[in-house]
Amino acid sequence: MSTTAEAPTADSSSGAEVPLVELRGVGKSYGNIIALKDINLRVGAGEVTGVLGDNGAGKSTLIKIIAGLHKPTEGQLLVDGKPTEFNSPKDALKVGIATVYQDLAVVSLMPVWRNFFLGNELRKKGFLKSLDINGMRATTISELKKMGIDLPDVDAPIGSLSGGQRQCVAIARAIFFGARVLILDEPTAALGVKQSGMVLRYITAAKEQGFGVIFITHNPHHAHMVGDHFVLLNRGQQKLDCSFGEITLEQLTQEMAGGNELEALSHELGRT
Structure with missing residues (x-):
């Protein structure tokens, strides 16, 4: 991974x-295969970028490139304005890029x-270096x-929490x-309305604290609720790139559903 100097906050030219x-x-x-x-x-910083697309659109590949799992075969990845190359996910973590996958990488029977x-x-100081249980509980x-x-009890198995609560623990x-x-990665995909609302609130909280969020989803309603910028992928290509003020929920839903292709199909079926 290339080394970078202190992160710039603004473009000196513009x-x-x-x-x-x-x-x-x-x-x-x-x-x-492309x-x-x-x-x-x-x-x-302080923005949510919604990346939308159906299965096979290329969302997973995009995640893997930004997370350092795969290298792009063309183009550039920049971190803080500087071209950067990741050799592993550890490199991405070192510069502050963390991925919360759908499976969350948690052990269900272990406490929160x-x-x-x-x-x-x-671990505690000393010869034995035993686990600092009280310190970890208090910090959690x-x-x-x-x-x-x-949470009422951080000693409870994390598997006993709702899906929304587990997602929020992983984000924290x-x-x-x-x-x-x-x-x-699709944090609301398997959640009900109430639990999805919980996750969306914490996405907004992270944004308000200055974090950059890449929200991968196939749900335009959830993306539009929290997103500041939207990118739509279709079969590996970018079909949409716009800000919140440039598109309505109805337009985003229409684009996600297929736009002109859906209209053409509807017309064809109507004629039939």
Whole structure:
């Protein structure tokens, strides 16, 4: 991974804010199969970028490139305005890019606090270096409260929480361990209305605290509720790139549903 200097906050030539993460003309091919082509994406501090698309649109490939799992075959990935190359997800984490996947990487039977520190456990000083259980419990409670999450018992197995609560714990965990950019992979896909609302509120809370959020979803209603900027992928290509003020929910839904293709099909079926 290339090393970068202290993160710039503004473009010295134009005064415009430099994105935390930017993709310029990024493409990804697997042999003769083109998964992504000419993708341009900007993720600013205190902004939610909604990336929409159906299954097979290229959302997963996009996540893997930004998260450092795969390298693009063309184009540039920039972090704080500087071209950057990741060799592994650890490189992405070092510059503050964290991904919260659908499976959340939690152990259902372990307490909430153990999952919060999974792989990053605190240890007491001394020869034995035993786990600092009280410290981890207190930190978990404190960090969750900062996000507005008030759990009655952090000793309860995380599997006993609702899907929305587990998502929020995973988001708070990523922020605590240094994330500046959160990639959320379909966080509301398997949730009901109430639980989805909980996750959307915490996405907004993260945005208000200055984090950049990439919200991957196939639900235009959820994207429009919290998004500041929208990118629509279709079969690996970018079909839409606009800000919140440039598109209504109805227009976003229409584009997501297929736009002109859907109208043509409706007309054809009507004629039949």
